[in-house]
Amino acid sequence: xxxxxxxxxxxxxxxxxxxxxxxxxxxxxxxxxxxxxxxxxxxxxxxxxxxxxxxxxxxxxxxxxxxxxxxxxxxxxxxxxxxxxxxxxxxxxxxxxxxxxxxxxxxxxxxxxxxxxxxxxxxxxxxxxxxxxxxxxxxxxxxxxxxxxxxxxxxxxxxxxxxxxxxxxxxxxxxxxxxxxxxxxxxxxxxxxxxxxxxxxxxxxxxxxxxxxxxxxxxxxxxxxxxxxxxxxxxxxxxxxxxxxxxxxxxxxxxxxxxxxxxxxxxxxxxxxxxxxxxxxxxxxxxxxxxxxxx
Ligand SMILES: [Fe+2]
Ligand SMILES: [Fe+2]
Numbered sequence: 001x002x003x004x005x006x007x008x009x010x011x012x013x014x015x016x017x018x019x020x021x022x023x024x025x026x027x028x029x030x031x032x033x034x035x036x037x038x039x040x041x042x043x044x045x046x047x048x049x050x051x052x053x054x055x056x057x058x059x060x061x062x063x064x065x066x067x068x069x070x071x072x073x074x075x076x077x078x079x080x081x082x083x084x085x086x087x088x089x090x091x092x093x094x095x096x097x098x099x100x101x102x103x104x105x106x107x108x109x110x111x112x113x114x115x116x117x118x119x120x121x122x123x124x125x126x127x128x129x130x131x132x133x134x135x136x137x138x139x140x141x142x143x144x145x146x147x148x149x150x151x152x153x154x155x156x157x158x159x160x161x162x163x164x165x166x167x168x169x170x171x172x173x174x175x176x177x178x179x180x181x182x183x184x185x186x187x188x189x190x191x192x193x194x195x196x197x198x199x200x201x202x203x204x205x206x207x208x209x210x211x212x213x214x215x216x217x218x219x220x221x222x223x224x225x226x227x228x229x230x231x232x233x234x235x236x237x238x239x240x241x242x243x244x245x246x247x248x249x250x251x252x253x254x255x256x257x258x259x260x261x262x263x264x265x266x267x268x269x270x271x272x273x274x275x276x277x278x279x280x281x282x283x284x285x286x287x288x289x290x291x292x293x294x295x
Contacts, residue, residue, distance in 0.1 A: 018098070018141060019108070021154045024055045025233070026264045028169070056170065062151035063173035066204040068161045068185060074152065074205040079213050081294040083146065088285045088293060089278075091139045098144055112271050114138060119277065120266035132284050133223040134262055136215065137230055140207030142295065152205050157231045159201045159241060162190025167238035189243065197246035198229070206231060218289050225252040226259040236260060 086094065096111040108116065118134035143153045156169050163186050164174045179185040192201060203209050212228035219227075234240045236256045245253075 018110075018144065018150065018154055019113075020052070020055060021058065021150075022113070024051065025156075026267070029237070029264060058151055058155065059170040060173045060176075061149070062155045062204070063164075063168075063170065064176040065151065066158075066160060067177060067179045068191070068202060070152075071160050071202045071205045075202075075209075078143070078210060081214065084295040085292045086295060087291050088136055088139070088289050089282060091142060091293070091295065092135070094145070095139055095142050098141065108267060108271065110138065110141065111274060113267065115272040115274065115277060115281075116266045116268065117262050118281070119272055120262050128284055129220050129223050129288060130226075130259075132288055133219065133226050133259065135281060135284070137211065137227050137259075137263065138207060140209075140211030140214070143207060143210060153207050155204075155206060155231065156233045157204045157206050157208055157229070158234055159190075159192075159198075159244065160204055161185055161202050162192055162244070163188055165234045165238075165240040167234040167240040169233070192244060194243055195246050196244060198235075198244060198249050199246075201244055203229075203232065208232070214293055214295060215289065221248075222252060222255040225256050229256050230259060230263055232256075 092111055092114060096109055098110055114135050114137075117137070118131050121134040122131045141153055144150060158164065158168045160179065164171060164177070164180070168174075174180050185191065189196075208228055208231050212224055215227065216224055229236060236253060237260070
């Protein structure tokens, strides 16, 4: 786990270390047994006590401000994808300029997290597009470099425009979300209808949805689901929101679940040798993605 934040941990922008959220999610599930793995509340049982205040503050802001209007505004603003043109490897190096100000000696850099994830997938003999997915799944975090607040980049994602699930971590913080007072947005299906499909649902804004839009024309559907919904824990881990799912979502859910352990548990102290693996990844990127992507 990261040590508590030492600097800039202001109330306005807690969680100055992106890793702190990742570590929190990992810790939330680390002692989970196979039996309780996908059994709702059980899976979340460990988070409440002993969670660092910055993580709580982070979720407080996230749950308070992620409204349907906020999501629509962010989509209008950022899904134009006209901020920057760069290739995937360039984006990895760009993301790596994001300096983690907590515990710099033991935490992995962003590039190391991405490579550990992809190398673990590769070592298990999965298809190459799956390996590539591991490599790029978090590149949407570059939003932090454009001054987006961290509560609007990382954290668990969830549907807005319908009832907030009690399976979302720290559900009590939704009390302060203006959508909670709107009965139309808090009925079971809200602005959606039964079985409408996740593709028609507005997810809380973050790096997952953003990255999905950057690569949606280039990767297999399974990969796109992994990227788009990897932080949607109340769905892929707790099994909620079944009523929004369509057949495609049911077909893809196992792939999202297959990806999750690599995201959560592939961190090891052995840092990947970037120089050594870079040629393999450059070829892999060139196989699936254009030389330049729009961000
Ligand atoms: Fe992520
Ligand atoms: Fe990740």
